[in-house]
Amino acid sequence: MSNQEAYPSTPSPQGTPDPPAPPPTPATPSSALPEKFTLIERKGDLFVDAPSTDALAHCVSQDLRMGKGIADIFKKKFNGVEELKAQKRVVGQVAYLQRDDRYIFYVITKSDVYDKPTQKDFETSLIELRRMCEKFGVNGLSIPRIGTGLDGLSLDFVKDSINKAFEGSSVKVTMFYL
């Protein structure tokens, strides 16, 4: 039996009203819209005031010495130096730990502890940080004023680099300052 015989089209009788228009497509609830990237600055202690579900990130040298500054606090708080070294990340890449269901990102911006990062390496490593956030489904990322202390980068350059690297992503970045 052909389709036509099985399901003959029923001609609509003359003069009958048009079928009712389909119901309007419900508006997409805002919660379903993809999150937009934001960078906000917030006064507070990264380790006290950042949401416990946020990933954390900071800058380190490839040798992972983390001898001073906030890197030293990260080392004392999260340990994992051997685990990080085993990832064999180089400048422009990001090593990571998982602690209490959150990611801790170690952004490698320079090769040696005595170096200062170049702007290019800093920008490259932020693009990789975004990629890692997207890879692991990170939507909340809390950071200190990365690169602006021991690494001597200007806050304006750092914020501009973050905006460029994360533009178009759905990561909400909070930059904490003391």
Ligand SMILES: Nc1ncnc2c1ncn2[C@@H]1O[C@H](COP(=O)(O)OP(=O)(O)OC[C@H]2O[C@H](OP(=O)(O)O)[C@H](O)[C@@H]2O)[C@@H](O)[C@H]1O
């Ligand atoms: N609890 C807290 N909450 C919020 N903000 C906090 C804070 N504690 C400190 N800050 C501030 O966070 C900014 C950056 O702090 P830093 O100067 O340490 O980091 P940086 O990114 O400039 O430099 C990294 C390189 O320095 C390190 O040591 P090495 O020399 O390499 O051994 C690494 O290894 C890297 O390579 C400064 O404003 C600090 O006041």
